[in-house]
Amino acid sequence: MVVAHVTAHDALTESVRRLIDATIRTEVDAAAIEAAAAKIDSATAQLSEALMPGSFGVQRAPDGRSIALGNVVIGLRNPVAPPLVIHHGAGGVVHTDFVLGAAYEGPPGHVHGGVCALILDHVLGATAHRPGEPAVTGTLTLRYVRGTSLGRPLRAQARVDRIDGAKTFAVGDIADENGVTVQAEGVFIHPRQPQR
Amino acid sequence: MVVAHVTAHDALTESVRRLIDATIRTEVDAAAIEAAAAKIDSATAQLSEALMPGSFGVQRAPDGRSIALGNVVIGLRNPVAPPLVIHHGAGGVVHTDFVLGAAYEGPPGHVHGGVCALILDHVLGATAHRPGEPAVTGTLTLRYVRGTSLGRPLRAQARVDRIDGAKTFAVGDIADENGVTVQAEGVFIHPRQPQR
Numbered sequence: 001m002v003v004a005h006v007t008a009h010d011a012l013t014e015s016v017r018r019l020i021d022a023t024i025r026t027e028v029d030a031a032a033i034e035a036a037a038a039k040i041d042s043a044t045a046q047l048s049e050a051l052m053p054g055s056f057g058v059q060r061a062p063d064g065r066s067i068a069l070g071n072v073v074i075g076l077r078n079p080v081a082p083p084l085v086i087h088h089g090a091g092g093v094v095h096t097d098f099v100l101g102a103a104y105e106g107p108p109g110h111v112h113g114g115v116c117a118l119i120l121d122h123v124l125g126a127t128a129h130r131p132g133e134p135a136v137t138g139t140l141t142l143r144y145v146r147g148t149s150l151g152r153p154l155r156a157q158a159r160v161d162r163i164d165g166a167k168t169f170a171v172g173d174i175a176d177e178n179g180v181t182v183q184a185e186g187v188f189i190h191p192r193q194p195q196r
Numbered sequence: 197m198v199v200a201h202v203t204a205h206d207a208l209t210e211s212v213r214r215l216i217d218a219t220i221r222t223e224v225d226a227a228a229i230e231a232a233a234a235k236i237d238s239a240t241a242q243l244s245e246a247l248m249p250g251s252f253g254v255q256r257a258p259d260g261r262s263i264a265l266g267n268v269v270i271g272l273r274n275p276v277a278p279p280l281v282i283h284h285g286a287g288g289v290v291h292t293d294f295v296l297g298a299a300y301e302g303p304p305g306h307v308h309g310g311v312c313a314l315i316l317d318h319v320l321g322a323t324a325h326r327p328g329e330p331a332v333t334g335t336l337t338l339r340y341v342r343g344t345s346l347g348r349p350l351r352a353q354a355r356v357d358r359i360d361g362a363k364t365f366a367v368g369d370i371a372d373e374n375g376v377t378v379q380a381e382g383v384f385i386h387p388r389q390p391q392r
Contacts, residue, residue, distance in 0.1 A: 008226040008229045008230050008233070009222075009226075009229055011230075011233055012219060012229050012230075012232060012233040012236070013219055015233045015236045015237050015240070016212075016215060016216060016219050016236060018237075018240050019212060019215070019236050019239060019240045019243070019275075020212060020216075020274075020275045020276060022240045022243040022244050022247065023208060023209055023212050023243060023273065023274075023275055024251070024252050024265075024266045024271070024273050024274050024275075025247045025248045025250075025251070025252065025266075026205075026243040026244070026246065026247060026248075027246040027247065027248055028242065028243055028245055028246045030204040030205075032242055032243070032245070033204045033205055033208050033243070034204050034207075034208075035242060036208060036239040036240075036242045036243050037204070037207055037208040037211045037239075039235045039236070039238055039239040039242075040208070040211045040212060040215050040235070040236065040239050041211050041214075042235055043215060043232040043233075043235040043236050043239075044211070044214050044215045044218045044232075046224065046228055046231060046232045046235075047215075047218040047219060047222040047224055047228070047229070047232050048218050048222070049224055049228070050222065050223040050224045051218065051221045051222060051223065052221045052222075052223055054221075054298065054305065054346070054347065055220070055221070055297070055298035055301045055304070055305060055346055055347075056220055056221065056298060056301060057301070057304035057305060058304050068301075069220075070220045070221075070298055070301050071301060071302060071308070072299060072300050072301055072302060072308045072310075072311055073302075073308065073310065075220070075301075077219065077220050078216075078219075078220050078298075078299060078301070079215075079216045079219055079220075079299075080216060080276050080299045080300070101251070102250065102251035102252060102266055102274075103268060103274060103275075103276045104268050104276070105251045105252060105253070105264075105266050105267060105268055105271075105274070106267060106268065106269075106318075107330065107332060108251070108253035108254050109250065109251060109253060112267070112268045112269065112314065112317070112318070113317050113321075113332065113333040113336070114268075114269065114313060114314030114315065114316070114317030114318055114333075115268055115314060117310060117313035117314060117317055117336060117338075118308065118310030118311060118313060118314045119310065120310070121308070121309050121310030121313055122302075122308070122310055125309075134303065136303065136309065136340065136343070137309040137310075137338070137340045138339075138340060139337065139338065139339050139340070140309070140313060140337070140338045140340075141335065141336070141337045141338075142313075142333070142335065142336045142337075143334075143335050144332065144333045144334055144335070144336075147332070150250070150251050151250065151251075
């Protein structure tokens with residue numbers, strides 16, 4: 001039952017992602033827009049019959065793992081999240097492959113530079129992640145090499161440059177098939193001092 | 197008729213924003229989730245009967261202004277956008293007031309650090325904006341002072357520090373009622389050289 005429920009919720013979120021794209025790109029007339037809005041309001045009312053207060057936060061899965069289903073970058077229940085799937089390799093190396101659509105636009109046909117910053121903040125921060133002990137961003141510096149296109153396969157990757165006490169220094173980038181579009185370096189901090 | 201159409205589309209986008217929040221926070225059972233998803237899919241199909249290719253880009257309004265309704269930060273037709281309303285003051289000073297909900301979560305109860313970066317990229321870049329001649333980000337550096345809470349009034353502001361040819365150096369921050377939470381500085385570039 002739990003698995004089926006998660007699946008239904010994941011499917012709902014995917015449906016909302018498709019709706020977001022159609023909302024931006026639709027050229028139907030006002031009557032059709034009003035009819036669609038009425039259906040959406042009906043769905044929202046149904047979902048709102050039981051709402052958790054505030055935000056999703058981090059909750060415990062049945063198997064004990066902590067899950068952040070509402071996270072704006074990776075959250076499977078957050079329609080704003082692409083969502084990214086972060087792969088952790090050996091030695092603090094992480095990467096994620098994704099394509100961004102119309103919802104993430106800045107310059108025409110291109111990913112908003114700030115969305116690149118959002119993704120790089122998350123991916124660089126993931127190098128410092130330890131289960132149950134997330135790191136927060138101290139500083140983040142981005143260098144934009146060229147535009148990042150919507151609708152094309154992209155990869156974000158990051159690695160640990162060095163660790164100094166509670167601070168993890170990470171570097172990474174976003175690249176398309178022609179190479180790097182945005183470079184980043186950041187310092188990520190574990191709020192609790194280790195070894196004390 | 198044009199005004200009425202815009203109004204219907206703006207209302208649709210607001211409806212989708214409410215749906216995004218309910219999708220994250222709902223605790224209804226799987227049957228209710230599936231029923232809501234069916235309504236959403238029906239609305240998406242209706243909106244998809246006429247779709248522009250790709251993304252919204254920048255289009256001309258009837259009065260000749262260029263408008264970016266699909267922009268992920270300010271786009272009135274982009275449900276992912278809060279949307280921010282940017283106020284331009286004298287001397288390249290800009291500010292915007294907003295509240296961010298569950299859709300923008302990173303650490304539990306807090307705005308994702310990367311969302312702060314997204315907003316600051318846009319707001320600092322707005323200091324360099326000239327009609328029809330947008331600036332792109334060269335570099336952006338963020339310093340996180342403390343967490344930024346969801347659900348509370350926030351202000352992002354920025355100003356021009358100096359201009360050097362095609363480069364605008366801007367500084368700014370996000371603040372809540374207790375002061376600054378994130379500081380930023382950035383270099384924004386006009387792709388075309390001025391005065392040549």
